[in-house]
Amino acid sequence: YHFRKFSNDGQFLICFSRNCQNLIVYRHSCLSYCSKGINCDNQDEFPIKGQKFEGHFSQLYSLNLACGSELICKDFFLVTDCNCYGIFATATTPDSDPPARRGAIPNIPSMEKITLYLVRLADGTIMDERKFHNDFIHLAHSAGIFMYDDFVSILSVRYQSIHVLQIRKAGMFVDVQT
Numbered sequence: 001y002h003f004r005k006f007s008n009d010g011q012f013l014i015c016f017s018r019n020c021q022n023l024i025v026y027r028h029s030c031l032s033y034c035s036k037g038i039n040c041d042n043q044d045e046f047p048i049k050g051q052k053f054e055g056h057f058s059q060l061y062s063l064n065l066a067c068g069s070e071l072i073c074k075d076f077f078l079v080t081d082c083n084c085y086g087i088f089a090t091a092t093t094p095d096s097d098p099p100a101r102r103g104a105i106p107n108i109p110s111m112e113k114i115t116l117y118l119v120r121l122a123d124g125t126i127m128d129e130r131k132f133h134n135d136f137i138h139l140a141h142s143a144g145i146f147m148y149d150d151f152v153s154i155l156s157v158r159y160q161s162i163h164v165l166q167i168r169k170a171g172m173f174v175d176v177q178t
């Protein structure tokens with residue numbers, strides 16, 4: 001697995017499968033331990049369950065986000081202020097010499113398909129998705145996508161535009177302005 005990060009409230013551990021096709025979410029489960037002895041410095045007394053990852057985390061779900069030539073961008077993850085939804089991205093490999101398209105800036109790389117997913121973190125339900133075709137967005141470390149409150153701005157480098165979306169409480173992207 002690729003361990004990405006915890007959600008802002010610390011409830012969810014966000015991970016991606018080794019092949020970058022699946023989103024895997026864990027919840028921290030508190031390990032309770034009681035020692036009968038007076039001297040608690042003995043490490044041998046600590047239960048074996050507490051020495052394993054599964055003793056501290058339980059897997060909530062595994063969700064297949066990417067298919068075909070798309071891969072999950074493992075350096076991209078945004079979470080809403082309410083900690084209900086996470087935004088994840090999948091994309092194809094950038095083409096450094098893409099064919100010319102109307103409205104596109106020449107000599108800018110292009111990704112055949114970029115998909116943003118709005119996922120409810122508690123149960124892994126995909127609430128909404130937004131696709132961009134033959135575009136280039138800097139996904140690594142959220143460099144081309146910014147979030148403020150419930151607004152998301154997406155910088156399209158190839159088409160020199162900014163898409164502003166709002167995330168509604170019902171769990172959907174709504175176009176505000178381009």
